[in-house]
Amino acid sequence: MCSPLIKKIKETEIKAAESFKSASSPEELEATRITFLGSKGLFAELMKNLGSLRKEERPAAGSAANAARQITAEAHQLAKERLAKFVTNRNNWLDVTLPGRQLRRGHSHIISRTATEICSIFGNLGFSIVVGPEVETNYYNFEALNFPPDHPARDMQDTLFVSTDLLLRTHTSSMQVRTMEKNPPPVWVVVPGKTYRRDSDISHSPMFHQVEGLAVDKGLTFSDLKGVLTAFVTTIFTPDTKIRLRPSFFPFTEPSAEVDIACVLCGGHGCRLCKGTGWLEILGSGMVDPAVYGFVNYDPDQVSGFAFGLGIERIAMLKYGLDNIRMLFESDLRFLTQF
Numbered sequence: 001m002c003s004p005l006i007k008k009i010k011e012t013e014i015k016a017a018e019s020f021k022s023a024s025s026p027e028e029l030e031a032t033r034i035t036f037l038g039s040k041g042l043f044a045e046l047m048k049n050l051g052s053l054r055k056e057e058r059p060a061a062g063s064a065a066n067a068a069r070q071i072t073a074e075a076h077q078l079a080k081e082r083l084a085k086f087v088t089n090r091n092n093w094l095d096v097t098l099p100g101r102q103l104r105r106g107h108s109h110i111i112s113r114t115a116t117e118i119c120s121i122f123g124n125l126g127f128s129i130v131v132g133p134e135v136e137t138n139y140y141n142f143e144a145l146n147f148p149p150d151h152p153a154r155d156m157q158d159t160l161f162v163s164t165d166l167l168l169r170t171h172t173s174s175m176q177v178r179t180m181e182k183n184p185p186p187v188w189v190v191v192p193g194k195t196y197r198r199d200s201d202i203s204h205s206p207m208f209h210q211v212e213g214l215a216v217d218k219g220l221t222f223s224d225l226k227g228v229l230t231a232f233v234t235t236i237f238t239p240d241t242k243i244r245l246r247p248s249f250f251p252f253t254e255p256s257a258e259v260d261i262a263c264v265l266c267g268g269h270g271c272r273l274c275k276g277t278g279w280l281e282i283l284g285s286g287m288v289d290p291a292v293y294g295f296v297n298y299d300p301d302q303v304s305g306f307a308f309g310l311g312i313e314r315i316a317m318l319k320y321g322l323d324n325i326r327m328l329f330e331s332d333l334r335f336l337t338q339f
Contacts, residue, residue, distance in 0.1 A: 189214050
């Protein structure tokens with residue numbers, strides 16, 4: 001005759017199987033397992049009642065409890081596998097009736113856009129675009145550009161050297177010599193590209209982009225240089241942008257000049273951006289030093305020329321009112337989508 005405890009064990013087994021079958025999520029299934037099979041679950045409570053049975057009833061009841069517990073554990077495992085398969089199928093399921101997800105349209109990075117605009121302006125002024133290697137030799141990067149052996153730029157604290165004679169170019173000016181070696185005058189080129197220097201703060205980056213310009217022809221003067229740069233500045237910024245040239249020094253140009261524009265924020269009245277001067281430096285320039293012509297077999301008595309170099313990030317920061325160069329390299333879509 002079946003004891004009331006064995007009957008209760010069987011009822012619990014059937015109830016557990018139904019609960020596992022109806023569980024609709026892994027969380028619900030785990031809660032059900034704890035209810036029936038946990039250390040304080042229903043089967044554990046039933047096992048405690050074995051001691052209250054008569055001695056001859058205990059073997060049958062214990063066997064029934066162990067069998068029911070094993071069957072319940074197997075039912076839990078089957079339900080677990082069923083839910084795992086359901087979740088996998090649900091994740092791989094495609095409802096073709098749902099509206100499509102709109103893909104965000106990409107666009108050129110602000111640096112690429114600025115570089116393209118710069119090159120386009122100089123293209124309209126008669127310059128061609130050339131490119132060169134980013135890993136450069138000491139000869140083309142320094143020596144052929146009239147940098148003396150003791151110049152600070154040749155120090156490892158300022159330049160990223162790959163080996164004794166190879167380095168990551170510090171400017172695209174190295175293409176001056178490479179271009180003149182391969183082409184007789186006249187030469188009118190701009191050289192956009194990446195450059196590298198050991199420098200990093202809110203206005204400098206170890207890697208940045210530069211555009212170098214070179215014009216060598218008969219009868220070019222400093223006035224031609226000023227005219228080209230004035231045309232560039234008034235096109236890239238606004239037609240009424242004021243410009244001034246300050247005497248400076250560069251090893252490969254003589255005379256040399258820094259080019260400033262009226263502050264884009266205060267219009268030349270003086271503010272925090274321009275440090276109260278009313279002017280912002282944007283590029284360096286000058287007439288090609290005759291010593292450079294000696295490396296390319298140009299006759300300085302027959303031709304003259306000018307060169308200039310500008311940082312693309314610098315132009316972009318001034319044009320779009322940015323105060324931290326790192327914003328251009330962080331790939332933050334919240335920032336980039338504004339341009």
